[in-house]
Amino acid sequence: MISARPPVLLWFRRDLRLGDNAALSAAAASGRPIIAVHVLDPEAQAPWRDGAASRWWLHHSLSRLDQSLDRLGLSLLLRRGPTVEVLTQVIKESGADQVAWTRGIDPAAQRQDDAVAAALAKRGVTALSRPGDLLFEPDAVLSKAGTPFRVFTPFWKACLKAPAPTLPLPPPAKPLPAGPRLTGDTLADWRLQPSRPDWAAAWPEHWQPGEAGAARRLTDFLNGALPRYAAGRDHPAQELTSRLSPHLHFGEISPRQVFHAAMTAAPSAGRDRFLAELGWRAFSAHLLHQFPDLPRRPLRPEFERMAWRCDPAGLRAWQRGQTGYPLVDAGMRQLWATGWMHNRVRMVAASFLVKDLLISWREGQDWFWDTLVDADLASNAASWQWVAGCGADAAPFFRIFNPVLQGEKFDPDGAYVRRWCPELAALPDRWLHRPWQAPSDILRRCGIDLGKSYPLPVVDHDLARHRALAAFTQLRD
Known part of the structure; x- marks a missing residue:
């Protein structure tokens, strides 16, 4: 039955929260009475459809959102199909x-x-469309010459000089008309979760998708x-x-909420560094807006000729955490077991793939896209291009992480490696x-049989380094 007063459709996308949701506030x-809807339209995401880890998170995030909407007297309508057709059908109904x-x-x-608006x-x-989930909208932060x-x-200095992001919008204080x-x-119809095998069975021990989980994560981080x-x-x-990265990616918390919460903390080097990481996320989004081909084409065009x-076999060893380099393997196993990897280890693992194995950054980007719960198109592409030396503000290609020295520097007592590579746990720190x-x-x-219980290195780092530098030199020449 159609209400006497026409309702408003509240179309949830990657803004799966009630707080600081400009679209919800507009609705x-x-x-008007509100109909909340989320559309599963894989074709609209092509060629970057959600990876397996993202689908797992989406399932739980939508479930939490439906529970939150229920407390407002609303429910979440789920429809699958081309977005324009689905929304048009809901409008008719x-x-x-x-x-x-x-x-x-x-x-x-x-x-x-654009298609929906048309x-x-x-x-x-x-159409009540509202700005996206960025601290600063694309084109709002430009150089003195007016260029991105x-x-x-x-970029970040310009952001800090610009007017601060507006304060977050509060969630609705009382139930809304449905x-x-x-x-x-x-x-369940959407089959977003794995089943045979259920490789994410242990993930709830590591993650609490949803707006409440995001808020707890932020509070614990700021207070600890x-x-x-x-x-x-x-x-x-x-x-x-x-x-917070997966919560930010799915819009369970907004960058403005994180920014202003961090600004209430006492000034410190930690706060400044954390805000800069939030700025890197914004910078990546601005790059993708400026260069839509970022996930497939290097920003430095000469890298199109890279050999x-x-x-x-090398790619498979890297994906499975079987390279023979403990820090790299620990990171890749953490990724498989939890859907996430520590940022320092991401850089080391990415450098190993691109420079030690001389495998294209696109291969690594694609694997991360499928296995990371925080697989954000802009951040993933920008970060891989940064490591490969072909992107914006990129680390030089000749900066090649030594996985042994990185492990000894950042995991000196081996706690991280011992957790994710338990077959090496008995080895003394020195080795x-x-x-x-x-x-x-x-x-x-120590019960270690190299080549059987733990792999021998798939490549000699020193030789691989020389090979990578030679390829880069040939590229420049």
Whole structure:
């Protein structure tokens, strides 16, 4: 039955929260009955459809959102199909004459925005689109010449000089009028979770998707780790990073909420460093807005000629955490076991793939896209290009991380490696990050049979380094 007063559709996308949700605020301000809807449209994301880890998170995030909406007297309608067709059908069924949503950031989402806005205009339906989830909208932070930044430091300095992001919007304080109940899918219908095998069975021990989980994560970080963040953020065995990235990606918390919460903390090097990491996320989004081909084409065009190797066996060893370099293997196993990897280890593992194995950064980007719960298109592409030396503000290609020295520096007592590579746990610290150099009697005493219980190195780092530098030199020549 259609309500006497036309309802407003509240189209949830990657803004799966009630607090600081401009689209929700616009829908509530209309005074109309509200129909909340989320559309599963894989084709709209092509070619970057959600990876397996992201689908797991989406399932739980939508479940939590539905529970939150229920407390407001609303329910979440789930529909699958082309977004324009789905929204048009819901408008026909409900009589809605307004649609509120948060504008997208990545190129596919922006194309979807344009298509939806055009379809609504043809039907005479009002579009209540609101800015996306960025501290600063694209094109709002420009150089003195009026051009987008391609180097992070001046970008972030300009951000800090700009007017501060506005304060977050509060969530609705009381129940909202609900539109007519329509039939839709169930989350189970979408089969977002793995089943045979259920490789994510242990993930709830590590993550609490949803707005409440994001708020707890932020509070715990600000009250505990923030003062030590600057000094300890590179040490993977220490729980000093915020782990907010998946919550930010799915919009369970907004960058404005994080920014202003951090600004209430006492000034410290930790706070400044943490805010700069939030700035890197914004910088990556600005790059993707400026260069829509960022996930596939290097920003430095000469890298199109880079002589990457086709090495399926090396790629597989890297993906499985079987390279023979403990810090790299620990990171890749942490990724598989939890859907996340410590940022310092991400850099080391990425450098190993691109420079030790000389495998294209696109291969690593694709693997991270499928396995990370925080697989953000802009951040993933920008970070991989940074490591590969072909992107904006990139580390020079000749900066090649030594996985042994990185392990000895940032995991000196081996706590991180011992957790994720337990077959090496008995090795003394001296040999933990270089087991192939350990005396045979020590290996035997520790129950390690290199090549069987733990792999030998798939490549000699020194030789691989020279090979990578030679390829880079040939590229420049």
